[in-house]
Amino acid sequence: MRSKLPHIGTTIFTIMSKMAQEEGAINLSQGFPGFGADPELLDMVAKYTKAGYNQYAPMSGIPSLREKMAEKTLRCYGAKVNPETEVSIVSGATEAIFSSITAMIHPGDEAIILEPAYDSYEPAILLSGGIPIRVPLNSSDFSVDWERVKNSITFKTKLIVINSPHNPSGYVWTQDDLDQLAELVRERNIYVVSDEVYEHITFDGRPHLSLVGHEELRQKSFVCGSFGKTFHVTGWKLGYCIAPEKLTEEFRKIHQYVTFSSVTFLQYTLAEYLEKPERYESIPGFYQEKRDLFLTGLKDTGLEFQATQGSFFQTASYGHLSKIGDRELAEKMTKELKVACIPVSSFYHNQKDDKIIRFCFAKENSDLEEALVRLKNLGELFKK
Ligand code: PMP
Ligand code: GLN
Numbered sequence: 001m002r003s004k005l006p007h008i009g010t011t012i013f014t015i016m017s018k019m020a021q022e023e024g025a026i027n028l029s030q031g032f033p034g035f036g037a038d039p040e041l042l043d044m045v046a047k048y049t050k051a052g053y054n055q056y057a058p059m060s061g062i063p064s065l066r067e068k069m070a071e072k073t074l075r076c077y078g079a080k081v082n083p084e085t086e087v088s089i090v091s092g093a094t095e096a097i098f099s100s101i102t103a104m105i106h107p108g109d110e111a112i113i114l115e116p117a118y119d120s121y122e123p124a125i126l127l128s129g130g131i132p133i134r135v136p137l138n139s140s141d142f143s144v145d146w147e148r149v150k151n152s153i154t155f156k157t158k159l160i161v162i163n164s165p166h167n168p169s170g171y172v173w174t175q176d177d178l179d180q181l182a183e184l185v186r187e188r189n190i191y192v193v194s195d196e197v198y199e200h201i202t203f204d205g206r207p208h209l210s211l212v213g214h215e216e217l218r219q220k221s222f223v224c225g226s227f228g229k230t231f232h233v234t235g236w237k238l239g240y241c242i243a244p245e246k247l248t249e250e251f252r253k254i255h256q257y258v259t260f261s262s263v264t265f266l267q268y269t270l271a272e273y274l275e276k277p278e279r280y281e282s283i284p285g286f287y288q289e290k291r292d293l294f295l296t297g298l299k300d301t302g303l304e305f306q307a308t309q310g311s312f313f314q315t316a317s318y319g320h321l322s323k324i325g326d327r328e329l330a331e332k333m334t335k336e337l338k339v340a341c342i343p344v345s346s347f348y349h350n351q352k353d354d355k356i357i358r359f360c361f362a363k364e365n366s367d368l369e370e371a372l373v374r375l376k377n378l379g380e381l382f383k384k
Contacts, residue, residue, distance in 0.1 A: 004127060011119055012346035016330060020340035026363070026371045029330070029340040031167065031312060033232040034363035041231060041273050048265035057264040059256050061089025061240070064271040069240055075277060076199075077213030085245040090255055091262045092237035093197045093226035098124045099258055100193045100222035100241060101159065103250040105130035109158035114144060116168055116347030118195065121161045133157070134349055141306065142169035146180045153184065159191050160184075165198040165208065165310025168344055168358040172206050172309040182216045191247070192217065197226040197239075200283040202310040203291060212242050219244055222251065227270055230280055232362075238266050287312055287361075290368065294361040297372030302379055312362035315344060319355030322382040326353050332381050333357075339371045 016029035027034070036042075060066070066083035073081050081087060090096050097120055105111055107129030113121045115134045125132045135152050138145050149160070162181070164173035185192065194211040202208045211221040223242040228234040241251055273279060294314060295307055303316035318329065326343035334340040344356040361368060 005123055008123055012342055013119075016334070016340050016342055019331065019334050023334050023338060023340075025334045025338040025340045026367050026374070027340045028359040028361070028363065028371055029334075029342045031360045031362065032234040033312075034367055035232065037232045038273075038279070041233070041269065044269040044272055045265060048268040051265075051268075053265040053268050055264060057089075057261040057267055059261050060252055061087070061262070062264070062267045062271065065089055065267045065274075068271050068274040069242070072274060072277070072280070073210075073212055073242060076208075077210040079210075079212045079218060081212065081242055082245070086242055086248055088241045088243075088248060088252055088255060089262055089267055090239055090241060091259045092228060093195065093224045093239040094120055094237075095255065095258060096222070096224035096239045096241040097121065097161075097193060097195060099251050099254040100224060100243070100247075101125055101130075101161070102128050102254045103222075103247070104159050104191050104193075106158070108156065110154060110156040111159040111161060112149065112152055112157060113161045114149075114163070115349070115352075116142070116344055117161070118163055118167050118347070121193075121195075122349065125159075125161075130158070131156070132349070137166075137169070137171070139354065142166060142171040144173075144177055144180070146177075146184075150184060153188070153190070157188070157190050159193060161193045161195065162211075163195040165202055167198070167311055168313050168342065168347055169315055170308030170311045170313055172202050173209055175209060178209055178211065178214050178217060182214065185220055186216070190220070192221040194221050194223045196223055197229045198311040199225055200230045200280045201287050201312055202284055203288045203308065206309055208310065220247075222247060230283060231270075231273070236263070236266050238262055238270065290361045290363070290365065293365060294359070294368050294372070297369070298359075298375070300372070301375045303375075312360055314359045314361055315356050316359065317354070317356050318378075318382075321379070322355075324382065326355055326357055327351075329381070330357060333378070336381060337374045337377060339374050 013030040020027035066087040070083040101124040105128035211217045226239040305316040330343045342358040345351045345353040
């Protein structure tokens with residue numbers, strides 16, 4: 001049997017979470033909340049499943065949830081989208097990203113991804129016979145090196161995959177970033193897949209600038225989001241894609257043969273839950289408290305970092321303390337300090353090791369506090 005993805009193994013998130021569990025470590029590796037969701041949300045799940053919403057949902061999502069998403073898009077990004085023809089509900093942002101990439105990429109097409117990059121983009125490009133063109137982000141702050149992106153464009157470039165707020169760095173795109181992107185795709189046959197799963201997790205008053213809110217970019221973009229990330233229910237695997245009608249038509253052709261439709265009672269639940277905007281508008285404040293708590297303690301560990309701008313991740317450098325590889329450090333930290341993290345080299349196709357690790361702070365404050373006590377002994381790991 002010839003593998004279609006010979007170089008792809010088990011994801012680092014699965015590896016580290018498993019190790020954390022086996023070692024009884026506090027798991028700050030894989031990105032998922034370590035606390036429960038709003039009880040009101042959970043009551044709604046029970047209500048809708050008992051009410052009998054247990055058969056197939058319409059292929060593109062139930063109308064009321066698509067309408068709620070159109071209202072939310074107008075409220076958050078000032079953009080009017082047609083719920084019938086431009087909004088699709090799918091099984092997680094992972095499916096939204098996969099179906100968008102699959103809809104666009106033909107064999108031989110080039111797709112630009114910005115490294116460090118989330119792990120699901122490249123396999124989707126490869127499975128469609130596309131060629132991933134990896135462009136490094138600026139190493140100082142993970143901002144985009146627009147000159148490099150521009151120089152990577154060829155007549156074969158079909159797609160650019162972007163991600164803001166960025167996993168793993170937390171970098172949040174500015175208006176200038178959006179305008180630079182618009183200039184690059186203008187008058188070229190290039191489309192954009194915009195991974196915005198952390199749209200509701202930005203800090204210090206920084207707004208999330210969705211591509212759907214950019215008049216020019218939205219015409220060429222698939223905006224992908226995740227209800228799981230926003231409402232602390234990553235296991236629900238429910239997400240969405242907003243794209244112009246012509247792109248949505250192609251997107252749905254793929255979606256209907258990947259999953260066809262997504263969990264019905266959860267869609268009804270979310271349609272009702274979205275009636276109160278404060279439920280997503282309170283998320284940045286909620287996470288900012290956790291970020292600040294985590295950063296206060298991180299200062300005593302010897303690690304170097306800049307406060308993350310968005311997402312629930314914080315990266316930190318240790319190159320000034322040790323030359324140990326980041327994967328080895330993550331393993332040692334899990335086994336000896338009992339705190340698990342993610343080595344950032346896993347976000348590079350060639351495992352480029354800049355001595356950076358990523359922590360997820362979407363955890364109970366007590367777990368964060370205990371992890372920080374343990375991390376104060378980080379120096380011990382470097383002595384051995
Ligand atoms: N993109 C990024 C950047 C992510 O961090 C995640 C979450 N793991 C996803 C996509 C996938 O989201 P979902 O769980 O909704 O499939
Ligand atoms: N996006 C999550 C992270 O970056 C992981 C989700 C997954 O395990 N696929 O940690």
